[in-house]
Amino acid sequence: MIITVAGYKGGISKSTTAIHLATYLQTLAPTMLVDGDANRSATLWASQGGLPFQVIPEGQAMKFSRQYEHIVIDTGARPTPDELKDLVGGCDLLVLPTNPEAMSLDALLQTTEALQQLGGQYRVLLTMLPPPPSRDGQEARVALEAEGLPVMRASVRYSAAFRHASAQGVPVRDVRGNRAAKTAWLDYEAAAREIVAAVGG
Template structure:
C-alpha cells in the first residue's frame, strides 16, 4: 500500500500527517516513510530514534522500498497540476491536506479543475481544525463538499501535542499522561482507517 501526502501550502501539518499515518500502518505491517520534502522534516523527527518505522530520503527510496509492505511518501509543498498527476500515478491514494484557513482553502480550490480530473484517486484531509466553539472546520468541509471534492470524514484537531511529539521524536501517542495527545492519535487512527478502507475498496 502506497500513500502519498501532499499540500498546496506550507503549515498544513503535512509531515505530521505522514509520520502518524506511517505509525498507524506500521501496526499492520512493516512501513517505510519516504522523506521527499526539501525541508527534511520527517528525517529530523526520525533523528531522535523514537519512531517505530523506517524513514529514508527520497533518493534512497528505491533501495529500501522492496523490504516494506506499506510506504508513506511525504512530498514537497505546492504541487503543480502535472505533479499532481504524477503523484496520483505513483501511489494507491493521494491524501491532500488543508487547514480551514481561507488562504489554504483558496490554494486548494484554485486547483479544483485539476483535482476533478484526477477522479477518485485522492482524498482531502482537514487538519489543524480549531476546537469548539469555532465552526471553521464545519464551514471548510461544507465549502469543499459544495465543490464536489472528496473530503474525508475524519479531521485532525489542532493541538500543541504534535509540536511536543516532534520535539521528542515520537508519535503523538508516545507522549505520556496527555489527554490531548490521546485525542490527537485517535484523529489519525480514524483518518488512517478511512484511507485503508478507500484503498481496499479500489482494489
Template sequence: MMIITVAGFKGGVAKTTTAVHLAAFLNRLAPTLLVDGDTNRSASLWASQGGLPFTVVPETQAMKYSRQFDHIVIDTGARPTADELRDLVGGCDLLVLPTNPEAMSLDALLQTTEALQNLGGTYRILLTLVPPVPSREGEEARALLTAERLPVMRASIRHTSAFRHASAQGVPVYDVKGSKSAKLAWLDYERAAAEIVTAAGGSA
C-alpha cells in the same frame, strides 16, 4: 503493497504530521516505510531522535529500501507543479491532501483539486488543525468542500499542542509525555488512517 502519498499546495497544513501518523498506523498492520520527499526534511528530522517505530529514508534511497516493506507513505514537497502532481497521482494508491480550515489554505486546495480533477486522480481531503468549539471553522470548511462535491473525509484532526510535542520528542503523538490531549490526537489519526486504508482498497 499499499502506497499512500501526502501532498499539499500550502505550508502549515500538517502535511508531515499526517504522513508520520499514517505511517505509524500502517506500521501496526505491516512493516511500513516513510519516504521523505520534502526538501525541508521534516520527517527525517522527526525520526532523527530514534523514537519512530518505522523506517524513514530520503527520496533518493526509496528504490533501495522499498522492496523490504509492505506499505509506503510518501511525504512530498510543498506546492507541486502540474507535472509533479501527475506523477504523484500515477505513483500511488491514494493521494491525501491535508488542509486546515483557513481561507488561504482552502483557496490553495481548490486550485489543487481543479488540477486533480483534470488528471482523474484518486484522492481524499483531510481537514487538519481544526479549532475546538465554539469555533465553527471546521464545519464551515467541510460544508464548503462538500458543496464543491470534493471527496472530503469524515474524519478530521483537531488542533492540539500534542503534535508539536511529538515532533520535538521525536515520537508519534501516542508516545508524547505530559500531554493530556495526546490520546485524543492519536484517536483522530486512527480514524483518519482507517478511512484512508479503506479508500485505497485495503483493510484496516
C-alpha cells in the same frame, strides 16, 4: 499500499499527517516513510529514533522499497502539474491535508482542480481544526463538499500535543505526560482506518 501526502501550501500538517499515517500502517505491516520534502521535516522528527517505522530520503526509496508492504510519501509543497501527475500515477491514494483557513482552502482548490483534470484518486483531510465554539471546521467541510470534493469523514483537531511529539521525536500517541495526546492520536487513527478502507486494504 502506497499513500502520498501532498499540499500546495505549507503549514497544513502535511508532514505530521504523513508521520501519523505511517505510524498506523506500521501496526498492520512493515512501513516506510519516504521524505521527499525539501524541508526534511519527517527526517528531523525521526532523528531522535522514536518513530516506529523507517524514514528514507527520496533518493534512496527505490533501494529499500522492496522491504516494506506499505509506503507513505511526504512530498514537497507546491507540486507542479507534471509533479502532480506523477504523484497521482505513483500511489494508491493521494491525501490532501488542509486547515480551515481561507488561504489554505484556496490553495487546496487549485490542487483539486488540477487533479480533477488528471482523474486522480484522492481524499481531503481537514486538519488543525480549532475547538468549539469555533465553527471553522464545519464551515470548511460544507464549503468543500459543495465543490464536490471527497472530504474524509475523519478530521484532526488542533492540539499542542503535536508540537510535543515533534520535539520528543515520537508519534503523538507516545508523548509523555500529555492527556491531549491520546485524543490527538485517535483523530489520526480514525483517518488512517478510513484511508485503508478507501484503498481496499
